[in-house]
Amino acid sequence: MSTELRKELIVSAIENGTVIDHIPSNSVFQVMKILELDKTTNQVLFGTNLESQKFGRKGIIKVREKFFTDTAINKIALVAPNATLIEIRSFKVVTKRKVNVPDNVENIAKCFNPKCITNIEQVPTRFKVVDKTELRLLCHYCEKITKKENIHFI
Numbered sequence: 001m002s003t004e005l006r007k008e009l010i011v012s013a014i015e016n017g018t019v020i021d022h023i024p025s026n027s028v029f030q031v032m033k034i035l036e037l038d039k040t041t042n043q044v045l046f047g048t049n050l051e052s053q054k055f056g057r058k059g060i061i062k063v064r065e066k067f068f069t070d071t072a073i074n075k076i077a078l079v080a081p082n083a084t085l086i087e088i089r090s091f092k093v094v095t096k097r098k099v100n101v102p103d104n105v106e107n108i109a110k111c112f113n114p115k116c117i118t119n120i121e122q123v124p125t126r127f128k129v130v131d132k133t134e135l136r137l138l139c140h141y142c143e144k145i146t147k148k149e150n151i152h153f154i
Helices: 024-033 070-079
Strands: 017-024 044-052 056-064 082-088 093-100 102-104 126-131 136-139 144-145
Touching: 017 024, 024 056, 024 070, 082 102
Parallel strands: none
Antiparallel strands: 017 056, 017 082, 044 056, 082 093, 102 126, 126 136, 136 144
16 A cells, blocks of 8 residues: 555546636636626536646636636636636637736726716726736726726626
C-alpha cells in the first residue's frame, strides 16, 4: 500500500456544455448568479479557491448541456475579465477563448444614478466602458460613472 497522499480532485468530464475557467475566486458566486445557474436544471459543478499557477487562486464552473449567448459572455467579462470560456461537444474542446470586456454595454447593467432616465422610464441602458482594468461604465444618458462594485445586472 502506498503512503503517498493524493493531491488532486478528479471531476468527471462533461459530454456537452461549457467550462468557465480562471474566474477570480471571489467572483465565482457572482458569475453563477449573473448566469442564473441557481435556477437551472442542468448539472453545474463549481470550485473556488483552487490553486492556479497563473493567478494564485481561481474558480471554475462547469455547466452540462449549456452554451452561453454573447450577452451572457459580456456579463462574465464584466466580473471575470480574465476568464476562459471552453465549449465542449462529444467530450472534445471545440472552442476555447478568453472573454473580452466589451467597449460598450447595452441592456446588461443598471445605471448607478437613481435619477437616470433608465431608472425612471423603460429605456434600455447603454454604457461606454471607459476603464477596462478597474471597470468603469459611463452612462450614455446621464453621463455618470458606475464603478465595478456598484454594478447591478439586469
